[in-house]
Amino acid sequence: MSWIREGELTIIERFCANIIKAGPMPKHVAFIMDGNRRYAQKCHVERQQGHSQGFDKLAQTLRWCLNLGIREVTVYAFSIENFKRSKEEVDGLMDLARQKFSRLLEEQESLKKHGVCIRVLGDLPLLPLDIQELIAQAVLATRNYNNDVSESLLDKCLYTNNSPDPDLLIRTSGEVRLSDFLLWQTSHSCLVFQSVLWPEYTFWNLCEAILRFQMNYNALQKARDSYMEERRRQQMERDQAYVTKKLQQEGCSPRGAHGDSRRRRTLLQKCTAMREERIQGFLQALEHKRADFFERLCTVSA
Ligand code: IPE
Ligand code: IPE
Ligand code: MG
Numbered sequence: 269m270s271w272i273r274e275g276e277l278t279i280i281e282r283f284c285a286n287i288i289k290a291g292p293m294p295k296h297v298a299f300i301m302d303g304n305r306r307y308a309q310k311c312h313v314e315r316q317q318g319h320s321q322g323f324d325k326l327a328q329t330l331r332w333c334l335n336l337g338i339r340e341v342t343v344y345a346f347s348i349e350n351f352k353r354s355k356e357e358v359d360g361l362m363d364l365a366r367q368k369f370s371r372l373l374e375e376q377e378s379l380k381k382h383g384v385c386i387r388v389l390g391d392l393p394l395l396p397l398d399i400q401e402l403i404a405q406a407v408l409a410t411r412n413y414n415n416d417v418s419e420s421l422l423d424k425c426l427y428t429n430n431s432p433d434p435d436l437l438i439r440t441s442g443e444v445r446l447s448d449f450l451l452w453q454t455s456h457s458c459l460v461f462q463s464v465l466w467p468e469y470t471f472w473n474l475c476e477a478i479l480r481f482q483m484n485y486n487a488l489q490k491a492r493d494s495y496m497e498e499r500r501r502q503q504m505e506r507d508q509a510y511v512t513k514k515l516q517q518e519g520c521s522p523r524g525a526h527g528d529s530r531r532r533r534t535l536l537q538k539c540t541a542m543r544e545e546r547i548q549g550f551l552q553a554l555e556h557k558r559a560d561f562f563e564r565l566c567t568v569s570a
Contacts, residue, residue, distance in 0.1 A: 276335070277332070277335050277471070281471050282335075284475060285335060285336055285475075288336070288475055288478055288479065288482075289336065289337060291482040291485075292481075292482055292485045293336065293337060293338065293478070294338060294434075294435035294436040294458075294478065294481050295338065295339065295340060295432060295435055296338075296340035296341070296342070296431060296432050296433070296434045296435055296436075297333060297338055297340070297341050297342075297434060297435070297436045297437075297438065297477075298341070298342040298343070298344070298434040298436070298437040298438070298449070298450055298454065298457070299326075299329070299341065299342075299343045299344065299437075299438050299439075299440075300343075300344045300437070300438070300439035300440070300443075300446070300447065300449055301322055301325070301326060301343060301344065301345065301440060301466040301469075302439055302440050302441040302443055302465075302466055303440050303441030303442075303464075303465030303466045303467070303468075304318040304319045304321070304322040304465070304466055304467060305318055305319075306318075306441060306465055307321065307322075307465040307466070307467040307468060310465070315357060315360075316357075316360045316364075318467060319360065319361055319364055320364055321467040322466050322467050323364050323365075323368045324467075325466055325467050325468075325469050326343060326345075326368075327368070327372075329341075329469060329474065332471050332474055333474075336474075336478070340431055340432070342428075342431070342434060342450070344447075344449045345365060346361060346365065347447055347448065347449070348448075349447070349448075415503075415506045415507060415510055415539075415543060416543055416546055416547060416550075418499070418502075418503060419499055420499060420503075421547060422452070423452075424547070424551055425551070425554060426452065426453070427558070428450070428453055433453045433454065433455075433456065433457060434450065434453060434454055434457045435457060435458065435481060435488070436457060436458045436460065436477060436478070436481045437449075437450070437454050437457045437458070437459050437460070438460045438461075438462060438474075438477045439459075439460075439461050439462070440462050440463075440464055440465060440466045440469060440473075441463070441464070441465050441466060442461070442462075442463040443461070444461045446459075455495075456488060456491055456492040456495060457488075458480065458481040458484050458485075458488055460477040460480050460481070462476070462477065507536060507539055507540065508536070510539055511532055511535045511536050511539060514535055515528065515531065515532060515535065518531075
């Protein structure tokens with residue numbers, strides 16, 4: 269039995285989904301699934317039961333997202349802070365994650381047909397030493413190329429770099445904080461805090477969150493565009509300053525004759541191309557280090 273593909277929407281849900289889909293839709297939604305233990309307490313069931321129903325709710329929510337055409341979902345299932353909970357609770361949560369996520373991964377081939385791709389990510393309790401070492405190397409390598417260090421490079425270094433930033437972030441259970449989840453990536457996302465406890469989340473709660481995204485869509489888009497424009501402008505300014513310095517070193521007048529302005533254009537193109545090359549090299553090294561690290565981690569935990 270499939271974990272997330274079971275069941276279609278009811279007629280009324282389908283009707284409302286079609287209305288919502290007429291507006292701008294979030295392409296990537298992030299969830300902080302909170303409130304499992306309060307739900308367990310409220311329903312007088314075991315804590316583990318609350319967590320188990322939380323995982324089942326995730327399966328159901330992924331199906332709704334699929335039906336709504338949302339192809340990218342990121343969920344916060346466990347935080348580093350959560351390791352401070354009792355051993356019994358952490359072990360129980362890990363067992364559930366193993367069971368439910370491995371089932372989801374088994375289904376990924378058939379899900380690919382729906383355009384769905386699954387990645388299970390985790391935050392690491394400590395920044396691995398070799399990644400720290402790589403950052404140190406990068407700092408040394410870029411010492412002479414301050415222009416390389418930018419916000420867009422930081423984006424590319426994060427493990428979320430293959431996804432667009434979330435358009436919508438939802439946290440349930442009435443808590444109004446991000447608890448360290450995707451802090452950088454959600455700076456221009458629509459944040460929706462809902463009071464419902466995660467295991468009780470409904471299709472209608474999801475619709476409400478999407479409607480709130482749609483109501484704020486223009487403002488969000490405008491803020492995102494002007495932020496990207498500002499990034500481009502700053503990079504251009506830094507490159508121009510670098511070229512001016514180079515021209516001065518060559519004895520050319522920075523605002524000089526026709527020949528000088530041609531030289532300026534050539535230098536600018538060269539500077540951009542060389543930066544791109546350095547950055548690609550750095551990112552490839554980072555990717556290799558990361559892959560090695562995870563391979564070793566899997567060998568140790570196998
Ligand atoms: C969220 O629910 C699930 C995890 C953190 C694993 P909680 O376990 O935080 O439940 P509450 O917030 O205490 O009710
Ligand atoms: C938040 O965990 C992370 C998840 C919901 C997975 P908590 O519910 O323990 O969050 P804080 O620590 O109270 O913010
Ligand atoms: Mg909680």
